[in-house]
Amino acid sequence: MPFTFSHPLFAAPLNKLVPRLSIMGLALGSMAPDMEYFIAMEPYRSIGHEWQGFLLLGLPLSIACSAAFYSVLAPLLPRLLPSIGSLDRYAADRLSKTRLRAPASVSAWGWFLLSLYIGYLSHLFMDGMTHTNGWLVVRNTELMYERTAGLPTYRWLQYLFSLLGLLVYAIWLAFDYGRWRRVRSKTAQAVSPALASFEPSAFRSHRPLDKLALWFCASCVGLILLAPKIMFSEHPDNLVLWLVAGLSSALFGFFSAGLLLNTPGKGRFIRAVGLLLLLVFAALFKASAIVREATSSPYEAGPIGLWIGYIWVFSILVWVLSSSGKRRQYAAVQPVSGSSSQRQV
Structure with a gap:
């Protein structure tokens, strides 16, 4: 399969054809079949790539991920980035010009689900x-x-x-960041004494120690998840396991820190x-x-019902935790005063 996080590249542009489609819905839906890998913290596949899997696994996980992104991860991004090159200000400015909000009407939910x-x-x-099939x-x-070079063409x-998906992301970000720097430089020359009218209205610079504390908290939570997963794995040298478990641990670490x-x-x-x-629930399920x-035969089919139930409970807990502080979280990405280039995601 293509790398999971490269899939949105091939789905999100559909928003250009039908603007009412949700970019967030398209992106999450394009990753939905693989989401169970990151919940299991290993390349475990059940029904995620079947239509039943979309309804029973992908749908609850996508809704939970959207809540986590809107309320926790997006507002956290400026605090994760260093002030070198004004990267934190760049993230805050771009977020402030994007209306980050969950669907709030029946119509919005309909378009979000269709996008998924x-x-x-x-x-x-x-x-x-x-x-192969x-x-x-x-x-x-x-x-x-x-x-070719020992590998089949597929x-x-x-x-x-x-690689294409990751390169396009990197090139677009580099281009957008460079453009932002040029506009910021011109604004700095035209506005005196500083960039008060250009900076995101809700942005406030965080001390390096605050950012280190955030990274330390995220790292600790991530290691709590990653260490036992690798230690008790039957194949601790599996690179795919390290990739999936590492990304899962990192994302949950940032979510927890936020x-x-x-x-x-x-x-x-x-x-x-x-x-x-949530951690205790996950540990009990894994145990x-x-x-x-x-205690069962290796050829015996696994209890898919338990896996589906676990996914639903996990998704509900993430959604509740994310939504509980939504109003405060949005305060970090309020639109810039006087900005007219906002876009809903």
């Missing part, structure tokens, strides 16, 4: 060109049997699409308890899975 499904179909379409490989068997297509450090007083304690319950594997 279209993104999901785009994932299957791209996988069809890079899987995919539509393109089945119709062109030379993709399976012809080899495998090279996997690497090509993965919840804890952006919430004051009593709310922080409540969210800490919620995170602890029960290990026991089942040790």
Whole structure:
């Protein structure tokens, strides 16, 4: 398969054809079939690539991820980036010009869900060109049997699409950042004494120690997840395991840090308890899975119902934790006063 985080490249541009489609919905839907890998913290595949999987796994996970992004991760981004090159200000400015909000009406929810499904179909379409049983490989068997540098052609297509997705992201970000720097420089020369009218109205610079504390908190939570996963794995030298488990741990670490450090007083304690319950729930489920594997035949089908139930409970907990402090989180990305170039995601 192409790298999971490269898939949005092939779905998000559909928003240009139908502007009412949600970019967030398209992006999350394009990654939905692979989301169970990151919940399992390993390349575990059940029904994620089937239409039932979209309804039973992809849908709840996508809604939970959208809540986490809107309320926790997006407002956290400027605090994660260094002030070198004004990267933190760049992130804050771009976020302030994007109306980050979850669907708030029946119509918005309808377009969001439709976007999820279209993104999901785009994932299957791209996988069809890079899987042995995919539509393109089945119709062109030379993709399976012809080899270059020891690898079949369809495998090279996997690497090509993965690299293409990541390169386009990197090139676009570099171009946009350079353009932002040029505009900022011109504004600095035209406005005196500084950039007060250009800076995001809600942006406030964070001390380096604050940013280090955020990274330290995220790293600790991430290591708590990653260490036992690798230690108790049957194949701890598997690079794919390290990639999937590492990304899962990092994302959950940032999510946890955002919840804890952006919430004051009593709310922080409540969210800490919620995170602890989420971790305990995940640990209990994993422990029960290990026991089942040790006591059942290796050819016995796994209890898919338990996996689906776990996904739903996990998604609900993430959604509740994310939504509990939504109003405070949005304060960090309020639109710039007088800006007319806002875009909803």
